Amino acid sequence: MTLWRIRATVDDRPGYLSVLTASLALRGVNILTVAVHTTEAGAVDDFLVDAPAALTAADLVAAVERGRGRDCWVARSEAQGLADQPTRALALAGRLVQDPDALGEVLRSLLGADTVTWRPVPARAVAARAVEPGGRRSGSETMRLADPAGGSFEVLRSAPSFTPAEYARAQALVDLAAGVARRAAERVTLVLPDGAELTVRPATVEDLPAVRAMHERCSARTLHRRYLGAAGGPPPTKLRRLLDPAAGMGLVAVASWPEGTPERVVAMANLVVEGTLGEVALLVEDAWQRRGVGSALLRRLVRHAGQAGYAALVAHTHADNVPMLRTLDRVSGPGPVERDGALLTVTLPLGGPAPAADRAGQSEQGAPQTPAATEA
Missing domain, CATH: 3.30.70.260 (ACT domain)
Structure with a gap:
């Protein structure tokens, strides 16, 4: 047989x-x-x-x-070939998570393609055509896939003709590789004035156990300042929404530990957006406070909000939380402040020139900077 x-x-x-x-x-x-x-x-x-x-x-x-x-x-x-297509696609997706640069080889394997070539064709035009067989809409040996980073991938196969299902699988893998590469690019090494190093990266729901452990290490005073009076911090459901908000982003700072040990999250920053207005908040573990960590996280959130086109950011804090107020002023400059008893709402202006990195007292990618002022 x-x-x-x-x-x-x-x-x-x-x-x-x-x-x-x-x-x-x-x-x-x-x-x-x-x-x-x-x-x-x-x-x-x-x-x-x-x-x-x-x-x-x-x-x-x-x-x-x-x-x-x-x-x-x-x-x-x-x-x-006895492995079905969904199983093969999942296996190839797992490979992309480990090595997004293998996208071309993965597409060739998935589709049995002869060649995969990146071309500087506008992604919007490619997405509108999807599978383009030289003028027909389906049944071609040429497939063009929109690259989220710009341009497109052209996939050639002598036979058989591509199907819409193959296009959907291939485009999903392209999007996955772009997402993995984007997250890798967003990871930065933060060198503090005292020489300690942290990794700052986007938060994910997988960080929930490490973030909960950080909350348990924080003092009652630190949690009170972050959550404005909530005892012991929020429940896991709210923490999950902070790490992966429907609109906005979360960041975590991770301490360097020996390879193979669980990551230790020592700080988190959250941007939650409603409409064109965003709300930012910080939590830094007690042992890492007053070392420039909060300023670095907040500055990245402000930069992200400015690039996304949000109208403004607000931060809520207690009037006696002087370190947090100094951090807000240092990162974004003076802004309107509203008082409701002991609670202050500080508006962070967007659209102006980005604050200089040396004002925050730490460097990214190891560039030397001046010491940081006290912060939350």
Whole structure:
């Protein structure tokens, strides 16, 4: 017996798939897997079959045509073809998480492509065309995928024609690789005035255990200042929303530890957005306060908010939280302040020149800077 891949189009009508499978069965062909892709031209059936060794590719094409199939493509397959497409796509996605630079090779493996080439074509125009077969909308050997970072990927395959399902899988992998690369680029090493190093990166829901552990190490006074009176900090459900807000972003600062040990989150900063107005907040573990950590996190949130086009940011703090007030002033400059009893709402202006890094008292990527003032 021999493994083959067969792809053919049939009319998308009841019973037509059974006619095709019956025609293959009459030749002793055992169907191992089948996937059906709906297209404008009909239902594209993708089979992995085990056929008698005496059958040739021409024999299989003839059997498909007798079963009312058309546009038939047949090729020999290997044992790894027994893994279904969703399983293969998940395995390739796992590879991209570890190595986003392997995108070209992953696309070739997923699609059986001849070449994958990046081109400086505007992503918006490519996304509108999706699968572009030289003027037709589907059934082409040329696929163009929008690169979220700009440009596009052109995928060429001699046969068979691409299907919308293949395009969807491939575009999902391109988006995944771009997201992984973007997160890697957003990681920075923060060198404090005392020489200590922290990694600052976007927060994820996977950070929840480490963030909860940080809350447990914080003093009651620190938690009171951050949450304006809530005892013991927020419940896990609220922490999860802070780490991964529907609009905005979260940041964490992670202390360097020996490789293989769990990460130790020592500070977090949150930007939660409603409309065009954002609210920022900081929490720095007691042992890391007054070392420039909060200023560094807040400055990155302000920069992100400015690039995203938000109208303004606000921060709520107690009137006696002088370190936090100094941090806000140092990072964003003087802004309007509203008082409600002991609670202050400070507005951070956006759109002006970015504060100089040396005003925050620490450097990113190891550049030397001046010491930081006291902060929360």
